[in-house]
Amino acid sequence: MKIKQLSIFLQNRMGSLSKPLEVLTVADVNIRAMCMADTSEFGILRLVVDDPIKGKEALEENNFLVKITEIIGVEMNDTPGGLTTVLGIIKDNLIDLEYLYAFSHDKAGKAILLLHADNIDKLISVLQENNIPIVSAEEVYSL
Amino acid sequence: MFWNEEIETMPRQELEELQLKKLQATVKRAFDKIPYYNKKYTEAEVFPEDIETLKDIEKLPFITKDDLRESYPFGLFAVDIKEIKELHSSSGTTGKPVVSGYTEKDLDTWAETIARGLTMMGIGEDDILQNTHGYGMFTGGFGVHYGSHKVGAAIIPISTGQTRRQIEIMQDFGTTGLIFTPSYGIHLGEVALEDGLDPKDFGIKAIGFGAEGWTEEIRHRVEEIFGTKAYNIYGLTELMGPGVGIECEAQAGLHIAEDIYYPEIIDPNTQRTLGENQPGELVLTNLEREGMPVIRFRTKDLTKITYEKCDCGRTHARMSRITGRSDDMIKVKGVAIFPSQIEKALLRVGDVEPHYMIIVTRPGTLDEIEVKVEASKDLFFDGVKEMMAIQNKIGKSIENETGIRVKVTLVEPKTLPRFEGKAKRVIDKRNLH
Numbered sequence: 001m002k003i004k005q006l007s008i009f010l011q012n013r014m015g016s017l018s019k020p021l022e023v024l025t026v027a028d029v030n031i032r033a034m035c036m037a038d039t040s041e042f043g044i045l046r047l048v049v050d051d052p053i054k055g056k057e058a059l060e061e062n063n064f065l066v067k068i069t070e071i072i073g074v075e076m077n078d079t080p081g082g083l084t085t086v087l088g089i090i091k092d093n094l095i096d097l098e099y100l101y102a103f104s105h106d107k108a109g110k111a112i113l114l115l116h117a118d119n120i121d122k123l124i125s126v127l128q129e130n131n132i133p134i135v136s137a138e139e140v141y142s143l
Numbered sequence: 144m145f146w147n148e149e150i151e152t153m154p155r156q157e158l159e160e161l162q163l164k165k166l167q168a169t170v171k172r173a174f175d176k177i178p179y180y181n182k183k184y185t186e187a188e189v190f191p192e193d194i195e196t197l198k199d200i201e202k203l204p205f206i207t208k209d210d211l212r213e214s215y216p217f218g219l220f221a222v223d224i225k226e227i228k229e230l231h232s233s234s235g236t237t238g239k240p241v242v243s244g245y246t247e248k249d250l251d252t253w254a255e256t257i258a259r260g261l262t263m264m265g266i267g268e269d270d271i272l273q274n275t276h277g278y279g280m281f282t283g284g285f286g287v288h289y290g291s292h293k294v295g296a297a298i299i300p301i302s303t304g305q306t307r308r309q310i311e312i313m314q315d316f317g318t319t320g321l322i323f324t325p326s327y328g329i330h331l332g333e334v335a336l337e338d339g340l341d342p343k344d345f346g347i348k349a350i351g352f353g354a355e356g357w358t359e360e361i362r363h364r365v366e367e368i369f370g371t372k373a374y375n376i377y378g379l380t381e382l383m384g385p386g387v388g389i390e391c392e393a394q395a396g397l398h399i400a401e402d403i404y405y406p407e408i409i410d411p412n413t414q415r416t417l418g419e420n421q422p423g424e425l426v427l428t429n430l431e432r433e434g435m436p437v438i439r440f441r442t443k444d445l446t447k448i449t450y451e452k453c454d455c456g457r458t459h460a461r462m463s464r465i466t467g468r469s470d471d472m473i474k475v476k477g478v479a480i481f482p483s484q485i486e487k488a489l490l491r492v493g494d495v496e497p498h499y500m501i502i503v504t505r506p507g508t509l510d511e512i513e514v515k516v517e518a519s520k521d522l523f524f525d526g527v528k529e530m531m532a533i534q535n536k537i538g539k540s541i542e543n544e545t546g547i548r549v550k551v552t553l554v555e556p557k558t559l560p561r562f563e564g565k566a567k568r569v570i571d572k573r574n575l576h
Contacts, residue, residue: 007525009518011555037527042518042553044525063557065518069525098526116525 002070002120003137004052008045009065012038020045020064027058032143033114035101046101048114050141071116072124073140075133078104078111086113086132093126095119106143114140146262146294147255150402151457155450158458159197162405165430167194170203173436176221179214180438200405201416205426205439208241211381215239219435222246227434232280233380233479243282243380244434250289252431253383256400257290260389263398263455264320264349264374268295272320273313275327276354277302282384283354283477287322290386296320303327306334314340319348322376324477325357325365329508332368343370351376353385354477356465358574375464381440382427388462393454396461403431406460407439408448411469422447424469425462443470473569475503475510480545482568485514488540492533493521498559505573513550514541517559 010016017036024031024047033048049055052068059066076082083102090097095117102113112135117123127134145151153161171191173180184190189202211219220227226246233241245253266272272291276283278300291298299316301309303324309331312318323331328350332342347369352362353376365373377397378385387404388397399406405428408417417423425442429435445467448460473480482501489497498517503510514537516522522533530553538551560567 005525009523009553009555011553011558016555039527039531042530044527044530046525063555065520065523065556067520067523067525 001072001124001134001136003048003073003114003140005069005071005114005116006045006047006049006052006055006059007067007069008047008059010043010045012041012043016043017045019062020059023058023062023064024049024055027054029055029058032140033101033103033112035099037099046099048140052141069116070120071114072120072127073112073114073135073137074127075105075107075110075135076102076113078109082111083113086127089126089130089132090115090117090123093122095123095126112140112143144262144265144267145456146259151259151398151459153402153458155458158401161402162430163194163197165402166197166200166405166428167191169428169430169432169436170194170438172221173438177219177436179210179218197405200407200428200439203439205414205441206437207441208381208443211241211437211440212239216242217244219437220244221436222434229285231282231285231380231384241381243383245383246433249383249432249434252403253286253386254289254293256383256386256389256403257286258293259398259400260351260374260376260386261290261294261296261320263389263391264351264372265392266291266294266296266320266349266351270296270319270348271299271316272296272322273299273301273309273316273318275301275303275309275321275323275331276385282378282380286378286384286386287351306331307338310335310338310340313345313347317346319346320351321347321349321369322351324355325352325361325373326355326476326505326508326510328352328365328373329361329368332365333508336368342368345369347371349374351389353377355474356573377462377465379427379442379444381442382429382437383432387427391453391455391457395453396449396463398453398457398459398461399448401459404428405430406448406462408446409441411441411443411445419450420447422466441469443468443472445469471569473501473503473571475512475547478545478547480512480547484544485541485568488544489516489537491540492537493519497522498561499568500559501569503569503571503573510573511550512547513552515552515554515559517556518553519556522553 030050035046037044056066098116100115104111174191187204227244229245231243274287278284335342350373374390376385377388388399390397407426408423411424425444428438444465446462450460500515502513534551
């Protein structure tokens, strides 16, 4: 159920994003979703790819600093208020989200929200109790 | 103008006779009173009676900062603690600091060297001297203070910092002499200019500067800002403090107080003594010190010496300004830093020693130091908060170790240069040499 996300350390300078992406291209690893957390000096590139293990190995061979972080994906309605509903439930259960990002699903009218919290197991059980559909890792990898 | 004309203009032959007598007495005292020298000289099979000429000093083994550290705190004292009137310590160096002890007579000798220098600069009893060197364990503050008392100037012991107050006092008290590190001096001048004041109007007669590296361009900048001459002061805690060498009005090298310090220049690699005007590492010996005689101390400072008589009439040898170090010490904001300290600080944060690089710059007038650290598995987390915390932790650790606040930048793995053999950890972009 948990998705293996790649977190890559990058310096904040011109062109630093293109190198890891080239590495993944050569390794034939496809990116499903991405987001970037940045400061004035460094950034953390977060990627969901079709083959996280292969992606990590390829990046590490090219001297990148990569960590696998577990996140979860939930399916939500791709309509106004869809995101608010999910976040409301998380907040009401006092879960501190570290970060999130979203992309639209190929299922019509649906979007996928990717979430990370320190206590990811509690996050999962809260979402399940509230009938928020959690998408399987395989589903996200193979979108 | 001379403070001690007889000594300062003494014909060289007489001076050398005086040096030999003092050297023999110093070596004998050290051998008899300090177990460290006794052991070291006995092992080297060299004894006080072997010193028959000045050249014989070359038979004696060198003493290094490490030796001084091993003797921490009082191992090199030649007198009982009841004879010691003051204790100082070197700032921010690796491991244990170096302690310097002074008897009443030593404090007077120290003051004598500064008094000679202040007189060279034209500072005397009519003057008001503003001393921006820090007062404390650092020898810069008190050395100048005692010398100022000796020449009878009125000293303002203001220490470093509080720049606007410094400027106000300069104007209100009518300061005529200034003592500062060149970078602080330029900063002081520029703050005054920013406030719409012209430091040339302050009526400063002379400036003494030291405790950090400088170039002729820096001197010219200082002189231009304050509209007066700036004189270099050299010294080190291990030997006494500032006053080992001071420039006269000719500004053609620093006169070493040769009746008090015996200078040699060596090749830092072969450790062989070099001749006049040959650049090498300065080695110093206390000829006139009761509390803690230091014999053949390797300063690691690179310079050269001339024995030619100076235009000012003084016969004492002149050393050039320091052009570098024979080790990897860097001086930032007047504080000595070794890369090994940064290493130690980094090791305290992570378990493995990361690759790092120290970059020293002077964007305006003040030094800045940046430490680039390669991120590693140990130093990488999937959160900006955690990464910022790591950066802060490294910064704090370095500050604890060196006393200096640095900028820490995490860089990608394998992006810093690798070296075969001895790593070059410091990039000094200040252009001081």
